[in-house]
Amino acid sequence: MPLPDQFLAHLSHAPGFQLASFAAVHEVPTPAPVSVRCHPRKGKHLFEGQAAVPWHESGIYLSERPDFTLDPLFHAGAYYVQEASSMSIVQALNAAFGTERELRVLDLCAAPGGKSTLIASWLDGDGLLVANEVIRNRASVLKENLDRWGYANVVVSNNDPRQFAKLEAFFDAIVVDAPCSGSGMFRKDLDTQQHWSLEAVEHCSLRQKRILEDVWPSLREDGILIYSTCSYSEAENEAQIQSFLEAHDAEFVPIQELEAVSGIVRSSLGYRFYPDQIRGEGFFLAMLRKKTPAEPREQKSKLSSKAISGLLADWIAQPNEFSTLESHLGLTLFPQPQFGHVRPLLKHLHILKCGTLLGEQKGTRFLPDHELALSVHLTDEVPGFEVGKEEALHYLKKESLPNRHSLSGTQLLRYQGRALGWGNALPNRINNGLPKSWRIRKELDF
Numbered sequence: 001m002p003l004p005d006q007f008l009a010h011l012s013h014a015p016g017f018q019l020a021s022f023a024a025v026h027e028v029p030t031p032a033p034v035s036v037r038c039h040p041r042k043g044k045h046l047f048e049g050q051a052a053v054p055w056h057e058s059g060i061y062l063s064e065r066p067d068f069t070l071d072p073l074f075h076a077g078a079y080y081v082q083e084a085s086s087m088s089i090v091q092a093l094n095a096a097f098g099t100e101r102e103l104r105v106l107d108l109c110a111a112p113g114g115k116s117t118l119i120a121s122w123l124d125g126d127g128l129l130v131a132n133e134v135i136r137n138r139a140s141v142l143k144e145n146l147d148r149w150g151y152a153n154v155v156v157s158n159n160d161p162r163q164f165a166k167l168e169a170f171f172d173a174i175v176v177d178a179p180c181s182g183s184g185m186f187r188k189d190l191d192t193q194q195h196w197s198l199e200a201v202e203h204c205s206l207r208q209k210r211i212l213e214d215v216w217p218s219l220r221e222d223g224i225l226i227y228s229t230c231s232y233s234e235a236e237n238e239a240q241i242q243s244f245l246e247a248h249d250a251e252f253v254p255i256q257e258l259e260a261v262s263g264i265v266r267s268s269l270g271y272r273f274y275p276d277q278i279r280g281e282g283f284f285l286a287m288l289r290k291k292t293p294a295e296p297r298e299q300k301s302k303l304s305s306k307a308i309s310g311l312l313a314d315w316i317a318q319p320n321e322f323s324t325l326e327s328h329l330g331l332t333l334f335p336q337p338q339f340g341h342v343r344p345l346l347k348h349l350h351i352l353k354c355g356t357l358l359g360e361q362k363g364t365r366f367l368p369d370h371e372l373a374l375s376v377h378l379t380d381e382v383p384g385f386e387v388g389k390e391e392a393l394h395y396l397k398k399e400s401l402p403n404r405h406s407l408s409g410t411q412l413l414r415y416q417g418r419a420l421g422w423g424n425a426l427p428n429r430i431n432n433g434l435p436k437s438w439r440i441r442k443e444l445d446f
């Protein structure tokens with residue numbers, strides 16, 4: 001379908017816009033590239049031989065789109081299916097913080113979790129990530145994706161941006177991947193194209209402005225705000241940043257690594273990705289540094305942290321690095337150095353996840369939670385066994401499996417060495433410990 005004239009006229013003055021090639025890649029059939037980002041621990045050596053995304057070392061283009069639902073490695077959290085352009089926020093994080101990782105990062109508009117899983121990988125267990133999503137059912141999807149990603153230094157919240165006001169100067173970095181008019185996704189999503197209008201751009205621009213205003217107080221002095229959209233409209237991008245800079249004590253921060261990539265357009269106040277000029281979809285990225293002095297609000301009450309001990313210590317690779325935390329969510333594993341920051345989060349936000357759920361003690365037995373099965377902090381010593389693809393998919397459909405090796409008790413099922421979940425081995429079968437909501441609903445044809 002040809003792009004609407006009003007849309008093309010609207011973009012005619014956008015920085016770096018090239019009408020002929022842009023229109024050409026939107027003509028059917030020009031499939032959008034398929035890309036994945038591998039988990040730094042679970043996804044090593046996957047997709048070898050395929051082309052790399054130039055701006056993210058774990059980003060890979062696939063030559064065709066497989067059925068990800070039928071790949072057990074996807075369910076194990078070995079990779080995340082993510083549009084390539086949006087992987088560029090890793091370059092902003094690198095430019096701002098180098099190798100420093102003891103940071104508190106907020107991903108404010110986080111569902112379904114593309115940027116959050118990227119940030120979690122980048123932190124690789126250090127610091128703290130708060131991944132927030134305002135829409136409740138989207139926040140559940142976000143939680144599931146972060147459970148699968150397996151890090152304990154992750155909190156998931158379900159709040160409106162203005163509810164972060166009480167966490168004054170709390171974060172070192174905030175990512176605002178703002179809801180937008182979505183023109184950058186036109187090639188992938190015809191629906192977005194049909195809903196596009198100048199009014200929608202204006203509406204989104206006002207909403208983005210409000211979101212930025214709401215969250216700004218929770219960034220510390222010298223902290224970094226990374227702003228992105230998948231829109232080409234200047235009102236949502238450069239003009240948004242310009243008016244923000246006029247009203248706040250902040251500065252634009254260039255990202256040298258992106259300037260070096262051929263095809264990425266450096267505009268007055270950001271970086272633009274056009275699908276006819278790079279291998280990815282439309283995207284805009286800008287980074288700002290806060291210059292206003294801001295004191296973190298003193299958070300008086302403290303939670304007492306408990307060391308990992310007894311039976312529990314047998315399940316965790318490096319128990320000394322963690323504490324256990326008891327909250328309305330149950331008993332969770334949480335990184336010891338971040339423990340002091342948990343209290344204000346639990347107090348001021350609606351928290352859906354706070355570290356990794358450990359499980360329950362039943363008499364002398366410990367029944368591990370599914371989150372612990374997928375955790376990168378689980379020890380390799382837990383008893384378990386390897387399954388082939390067919391058995392893995394039956395497990396992921398929540399079927400019981402035959403007990404072929406005369407195993408007993410709690411067992412970790414692994415596919416190609418990656419954990420899928422727990423089973424309880426009885427003499428005649430292995431009962432399936434996968435949570436019902438995680439099961440594959442698709443019919444298998446074998």
Ligand code: SAM
Pocket residue numbers: 086108109110111112113114115116133134135138160161177178179180207211
């Ligand atoms: N960062 C996500 C990722 O990489 O997977 C994509 C985020 S999407 C571009 C924008 C998100 O903002 C959506 O999940 C949407 O529900 C959320 N959103 C919508 N209205 C919002 C608002 N008023 N304040 C904050 N977030 C909002």
